[in-house]
Ligand SMILES: Nc1nc2c(ncn2[C@@H]2O[C@H](COP(=O)(O)OP(=O)(O)OP(=O)(O)O)[C@@H](O)[C@H]2O)c(=O)[nH]1
């Protein structure tokens with residue numbers, strides 16, 4: 001028997017379930033997504049589930065169950081069941097599907113915190129941290145920065161300097177799996193029932209950190225150091241794991257690029273600590289590119305805002321605008337296509 005409150009089940013979710021037409025059936029949480037089925041944690045144990053046709057109908061792939069989703073199921077055999085409803089998602093981490101212009105990919109849902117994991121070697125890259133932060137804050141998930149492999153030689157001053165403009169927005173931990181005293185504060189920062197997703201490049205030590213936090217080997221990690229950056233991915237799927245007496249951790253395979261799937265470019269000003277600046281521009285709709293009396297450009301000229309930070313802001317804003325515009329366009333096209341097929345059906349019937 002599983003106690004689902006340890007897996008994050010709470011009153012809010014209970015109320016969400018009450019609004020489903022299937023509220024009298026069982027619920028569970030998706031722990032892993034395989035090619036043809038879903039692994040679900042239910043009160044009765046771990047189940048292998050398939051999707052009912054009604055759940056599939058009319059949905060884009062990013063709306064199908066992802067790790068962390070709460071679902072309603074109908075059991076049909078020992079340890080087997082059919083998913084017949086998905087509870088409305090909250091705090092979902094998305095990214096842009098690689099190779100796609102405007103398609104989202106859901107990485108994990110019902111997430112409280114996201115650990116942005118980078119190692120203190122060539123992997124450290126503040127521009128990539130900012131990119132993750134945009135996507136994480138957009139869904140009101142709390143970002144946390146985990147800098148791993150602190151047993152290696154690194155330049156602390158340089159790291160601190162690079163993080164200056166975001167340090168107010170994000171708690172930062174330096175960790176090493178070789179130094180238990182660096183793992184403990186991270187362990188203590190995770191509350192019971194809280195869901196944490198770990199994201200970052202391949203080889204930075206996400207699975208190793210999870211093993212350290214769980215004090216046992218939950219996931220396999222790569223044997224040899226991937227300092228060349230070319231190693232194959234060790235983790236191949238997203239997977240949810242319960243800590244012994246804290247929260248829930250979601251491991252993800254490293255991604256080469258994390259494209260923004262952002263609807264709200266305004267989160268950006270918050271991340272870059274620019275909200276006050278933006279508010280004091282002369283024009284309310286200032287784009288901070290070439291307007292007169294732009295407080296942002298002024299801050300760059302006065303050296304109050306670093307130029308690379310300003311450029312990073314413009315770059316991510318552009319990407320976010322582009323995604324949101326092409327997603328709207330896609331929705332519009334899909335809608336008019338649906339309309340045309342409806343019309344065509346009517347004509348056939350006549
Ligand atoms: N020196 C040192 N090595 C570490 C540390 N944490 C992880 N490693 C090593 O880094 C390598 C990669 O670790 P993983 O945990 O597999 O990395 P990952 O982020 O899960 O990688 P993917 O699953 O491919 O995304 C392994 O060889 C680990 O032993 C650390 O704190 N210090």
Ligand SMILES: [Mg+2]
Nearest residue numbers: 206207234235
């Ligand atoms: Mg891994």
Ligand SMILES: [Zn+2]
Nearest residue numbers: 281286288294
């Ligand atoms: Zn401006």
